[in-house]
Amino acid sequence: EVLLVESGGGLIQPGGSLRLSCAVSGFSVSNNYMSWVRQAPGKGLEGVSVIYSGGTTQYTDSVKGRFTISRDNSKNTLYLQMNSLRAEDTAVYYCATSPTQGSWGQGTLVTVSS
Amino acid sequence: DIQMTQSPSTLSASVGDRVTITCRASQSIDSWLAWYQQKPGKAPKLLIHKASSLKSGVPSRFSGSGSGTEFTLTISSLQPDDFATYYCQQYNFYSETFGQGTKVEIK
Numbered sequence: 336e337v338l339l340v341e342s343g344g345g346l347i348q349p350g351g352s353l354r355l356s357c358a359v360s361g362f363s364v365s366n367n368y369m370s371w372v373r374q375a376p377g378k379g380l381e382g383v384s385v386i387y388s389g390g391t392t393q394y395t396d397s398v399k400g401r402f403t404i405s406r407d408n409s410k411n412t413l414y415l416q417m418n419s420l421r422a423e424d425t426a427v428y429y430c431a432t433s434p435t436q437g438s439w440g441q442g443t444l445v446t447v448s449s
Numbered sequence: 450d451i452q453m454t455q456s457p458s459t460l461s462a463s464v465g466d467r468v469t470i471t472c473r474a475s476q477s478i479d480s481w482l483a484w485y486q487q488k489p490g491k492a493p494k495l496l497i498h499k500a501s502s503l504k505s506g507v508p509s510r511f512s513g514s515g516s517g518t519e520f521t522l523t524i525s526s527l528q529p530d531d532f533a534t535y536y537c538q539q540y541n542f543y544s545e546t547f548g549q550g551t552k553v554e555i556k
Contacts, residue, residue: 370545380493380536393543396450429492433484434540437495437504447501
């Protein structure tokens, strides 16, 4: 069974930084498509970032230059470093495997507010 | 960026109804499309990938079709557990974007 567990969310002031982690079991993060998806309160799903099997990364326009996706193969963990946070980044952040494999974590809430 | 447009935004239906949700892409995505079901407070659940491949364990009343720019998700006979919000997602051209969602409500 594939299990993804996110952590690292919380309340942060505008301009601050957070690092989200996604610990994965039953599936290797190395050389596999992994992504972060967020959902603002009462809103739809938004793809935030993807890291592809070869290491290529992709970001939605609103987070380019502020967020960085990475993975630690030895810990089988996916990360999302979020800097210069804004109120509009407030959301539940999910990590997910590829759309073919289709496993998601339970989500971690990030609230950006003063 | 590829835009995904779902219709309708809300759908009212009864148990036993046949339900169809449409998703249109702003450019061709071949068959790189997935469908998800989400219930309040829960993570999305994958139903279909590669436009028409049913994920193992998903009931056969769910089916997907289409290629290029137009896709459909069909529920052949709506069950009480199916009242939820459904999203399409394209995963082509080193990007992924979601449709805005379709909420299936009880009529």
